[in-house]
Amino acid sequence: MSPLSIEVDSWGRKELFKHYKDYDNPFFNLCVRVDIAGFYRMIKQRQYPFSLSLLYLCLRVANNQKCFRYRIRNDEVVLLDQAN
Numbered sequence: 460m461s462p463l464s465i466e467v468d469s470w471g472r473k474e475l476f477k478h479y480k481d482y483d484n485p486f487f488n489l490c491v492r493v494d495i496a497g498f499y500r501m502i503k504q505r506q507y508p509f510s511l512s513l514l515y516l517c518l519r520v521a522n523n524q525k526c527f528r529y530r531i532r533n534d535e536v537v538l539l540d541q542a543n
Contacts, residue, residue, distance in 0.1 A: 462530070462537035476536060485531065518542065 467473055479485040495513075502512045521527040521542050528539040 460540045462532070462539050465529070465536040465538055467536055470536065480531065480534070 467476055470476070498512075498516070499509070502509060525538065528542050530537050530539060
């Protein structure tokens with residue numbers, strides 16, 4: 460499926476979008492401590508590679524949250540079916 464175009468004027472995040480859209484890099488980062496000891500033990504027991512396992516988990520979480528699938532394309536907001 461193609462990305463869903465968002466009508467910004469009726470979008471609940473309109474004011475935030477208008478505030479940040481003209482920034483050179485209109486994105487944000489978040490830095491927090493996360494305890495992944497259980498995750499680490501599980502992937503080591505199954506002999507999964509750490510980096511690929513963490514990437515897989517992060518993408519699963521991101522795709523389950525609509526807010527992580529919004530993108531700005533040609534000055535429009537679109538909602539992706541899936542973030543890759």
